[in-house]
Amino acid sequence: MGDRGRLRGALLTVCALLLAGCGSAVPGAARPLRVTDVERQLVEGYFTDLNEAGGQGMAEQRELLRDTQHPDFREDECELPSGTLRVQPTMSTLRLDADWTPPGEDEHPRGVVLVVAVTVTLLQDGAELGSQIGSQHVVLLNGKAYGFAPCAG
Template sequence: MVTAVLCVLALAGCGSRVTGTAKALQITDVEHTLVTSYFTALNEAGTQGVTQQRELLADTQHPDFREGDCELPDGTIRVQPTMSTLRLDPDWTPPGQDEHPRGVVVVVAVTLTVVQDGIEIGSQIGSQHLVLLNGKTYGFAPCAT
């Protein structure tokens, strides 16, 4: 009888289920604020001039992907994110790379406008990936195509 009780207890331990509901990872207010602050700083730097914006882009380039700098278009960029589209993108890797960047990858729809001498010369709608790492938002500088 003792053996039977031990067997039942052993089987119960192996087959027990964890109660609760699985929840998908979600964007919190912290991530939302980090992303919003990134775009605010980027656009403010653009109003200060080309040099200031390029310095900010260099400072916020993901630390693992800094050697891949590219030439920015002449002028500055203004980026308007659609924050309601902000979501996690854990499987994303930068184009041409095999490894996932360190940190939490998020993606958001943006309207990117190139401004030269105060005149909008082009606008494009797309997705922008950012990485949240150690309380800071990092990006991947846009390249002229």
């Protein structure tokens, strides 16, 4: 290969590197565009724990909701609905939601933000008062799943 061939090869390499760098720069490590098995297990565990605490009573579920409130949003107190919640996620809808910010906030929460479709049922003394279908965000941070307490009104 002559000088011209080496120059062409070097030019192609530089072009490939430049094209690979196109787009917006994002700090941190690259990650797949799909939810990993570990992330899925953490989210499933979050909902399992939430429902088990609800089965033990209102005080236990409220304590769990406080403990699993995202650390950056713990001072945001709210009035929780009276009764317990049963939350059934549709795990096939679980996906990344990197652009989401909590209502009334300007910043994205720290961690990996995921969203899943859920059916939430409000129970009082074991009786169903009502159900609602919606989306719930869960944030994974330092190997733990965090949520945002469901406020009444």
